[in-house]
Amino acid sequence: MARSGRAIVIGGGIGGLAAAAALHRGGWDVTVLERARSLEPVGAAISLAPNALSALDVLGVGAEIRDLAAWQGDGGLRAPGGRWLSRTSAEAAAARFGGPLVLLPRATLVDRLAALLPPGAVRTAAAASLADPGDHRRPARVSIGDDELAAELVVGADGIDSRVRGALFPAHPGPVYAGFTTWRVLIEVPGVTFASHETWGRGRIWGTHPLKDGRVYAYAAAVTPAGGRAPDDEKAELLRLFGDWHDPIPAVLAAARPEDVLRHDVHHIVTPLPAFHSGRVALLGDAAHAMPPTLGQGGNQAVEDAVVLAHHCDDLAAYTAARLPRTTAIARRAVRVARVNMAGNPAAVAVRNTLVAALSKAGPALLLRGFDDIAGWRPPYAAEEATKR
Template identity: 85%
Template sequence: MAQPARAIVIGGGIGGLTAAAALHRRGWEVTVLERARSLEPVGAAISLAPNALRALDVIGIGDEIRDLANWQGDGGLRTPGGRWLSRSSAEAAAARFGGPLVLLPRTTLVARLAALLPPGTVRTAATATLADPGDTARPARVSAGGEELEADLVVGADGINSRVRSALFPAHPGPVYAGFTTWRVLIPVPGAEFASHETWGRGRIWGTHPLKDGRVYAYAAAMTPAGERAPDDEKAELVRRFGDWHDPIPAVIAAARPEDVLRHDVHHIARPLPAYHRGRTVLLGDAAHAMPPTLGQGGNQAIEDAIVLAHSADDLAAYTAARLPRTTAIGRQAVKVARLNMARGRAVVAVRDTAIAALSKAGPALFLRSFDGIADWRPPYASEQAHADRR
C-alpha cells in the first residue's frame, strides 16, 4: 500500500492550521511546526468575511463559525464627534455577499482548527529552518530541533518576518513600515450597549464591536514613527489620543487594564513576490502577502490560500497563478484604504467625510462597497468537496 504524501507546515497560526486541516482532509500526512510554546495566537480577534467562511465550509466548520456572528442592526462609519457618515447592517452585508460577517476571538478559531487535526500533528516549541526547498527529483528538507525532516510539500506559514520566504527569495526586500501603529483590546465592558462602528479622525481611527461572548473588541490606529512607544503605558496613550471621542470609546478605554492593550506597528509587503512557490515549498498568508489591516482581509486571505493550496498541492504553479494576482490586488486596495482613512490634512479630511456621506446616501455604504470582488469569492472546488463528503 502506497504511503500518503507528507507535508510539513512551518507556522501554527490561522493560515498554517487551515492548510494543515485541508491537506489532512485530502489524505496527506501532516506535521505542523510552531516555534512558540503554545498555539495561543498573537492578537485579540479576527473578522471573517463570507469569502473566508465559504473556505471554512470546505473543511467542515463554516456553519459553526457563522453561528458566532453578533453584528445585529445598524452599524457603520462615524466621526470623532459621533456623527454617522455611513450606515449599514448585518442584513445588508449578508444580502450583498451571500453571508454574514463574523467577529470572533482568534483563540476560538485557532482551537477549532487545531481540533480538526489528529493528535500529535502540532509540535510546539519547534523552531524550523528550510534546509532545501526540493524539486521534482528530490523531497524538500526541514531542520527542526536537531532533526532533519523530509517532505513532499513544505508550507511556509511563518508570518510577516518569514524565514521561509527569505530562503526562497533572498533578493526580495521583505516587509516595509506602513506608516501607522495599531492598538487592540478584547475585554468585558459592563453595561456597554452600542452599534458596531468604525470612527475616522485625522490620522487616527477607532473601531468598537460587541462579540457574541459578551466581550468588546476594540482597535485603534494612528500615524506614528516606526518603533515609537508610550512613555508610560499604552492605555494612557489611548486616553491621550482617543479619550475625547464619542461614546462608547472613553468607556472602553476606561474598562481596559494597561496589560490588556496590545500595540504593534503595521508592516506590509509592498513589492509582490515573483511567485508563491519554489520547488516543493510554498508560501501562504502574511509570509506571502502581508497587507495593512484596513480591509480586515489578512487572515481571510490566508484561509483562502490554505484551501486553494490543498487543492493544488500537486501543482504549485497553479497555486501561484490562482493566488498571487488576487492577493496582490487586495493588498494594494488595503493600502489605498489606509491612505483614505489615515488622512491627516484638515481640508482633505473634510472633503473625505463629505464624499463618504454623499456616496452612502446615493447607494450602498462605503463599508460594503469596499468588499466588492473580495467577499463574494468562492472556493474553486467547493462542489467537488461537497460531492466527496456525500460519498
C-alpha cells in the first residue's frame, strides 16, 4: 500500500477523528464522512487513561488534554449504604503510570480532534458505505448516495453497528447484548462536593465524578433485559433503582431533568474478528472490538488504534498484528470485570466486597498493578513521531 495518498474515514467519532488527524499528520489527504448532521457526540463524558493520553501525545494534543484533569483528591469504591470498600489514590496512579486519569466531556475531545484537520475535511450528513475494499492493484471505493469515491486507504470507524465491518466480514456474528443497560448524565449540581467514586450494589452500579468545568458526570448500570425502557421516564427509573443510595447520589438525581438522562443498552463483540483489515480497508474502535465499559477502555483503545494505524498505514497486516491481540485481551477482561461488578447473587456480592476491601488494605499499588499492561501502554514509535511536531 501507499504510505500516503487519499484516505477516507467513515465515521466522525473519537476514533475516526483521531485516525484522520494522525493520517493527516503523516501527509495523507483525508476526508471524514459522518452520517449524522453534526459531530455532536452521543454520550456525556469520556475517561482518558495514560495509555490514550500517550497516543494523543503523538497527535500533539496530549498536554492540552491533561490540563483538563479535575484534581479532587482521592476517591474509591463504595457500597450502596456509603461504606468505602476501597480507596484509590489519584497521586499514586499518576506516579505509577506517568500521568493522570482525565475525565472530560466527549464534545470537548471531539472539538479538539476536529480542530487538527484542515477546513472541509469533515463532511456531515454523509451516509457512506463500502463499495469495494480494493487490493494492492486497485483502490478501495466508497459510495455516498449516487456518488463514489476512490481512496488508497479506507478506515471503518462507524461504531458498534459498523456497516464496513459487515461488508468485510459478512459471516461474523457481530455484537451481542452484554446483559445490562446504562444511564449517563452530565449536569451542574450546585452546592455539592464529594469524592470521585463508583458504587457497586447487587446487579447495579453507580459512578459520580467531578469535571474541571464544574459539572458532574454520573453514570449507572443495571442488569435488565435488552430493549427495556422506563414506563414514565429514565430519571424516574434511576430514582427507583438508586434513590436510596448514599450521598451525593440523591442530590445528583434531584438536579437532573428527565431530558438530561441518556440510556443505552450495552453490546459487545464476543467473537473476535479474524483481522482488523481486508484489502485497503482497516477497522478501528467499536467497529473492530466493541467492549463493555467496565474498564473504561473503549474510547481509549480507539485512540490507540488510530495512531498505530497511521504508523502501519503501508502494511495493514502489521496493524492487525499490533492491535487484535491487545484489544481482544482487554475486551475479555472487561467482560470478566462486568461479571464481578454486576453480580446479583447476595453471596457472590458479599465475597466480592470482602475481597475488594482486603485488596484495598494491602495498599493502592496492589490494586493498580492489575492495570499496568493497560494504562502503561506507550506507542513504540512515540519518540520517532515526536520529532515531527
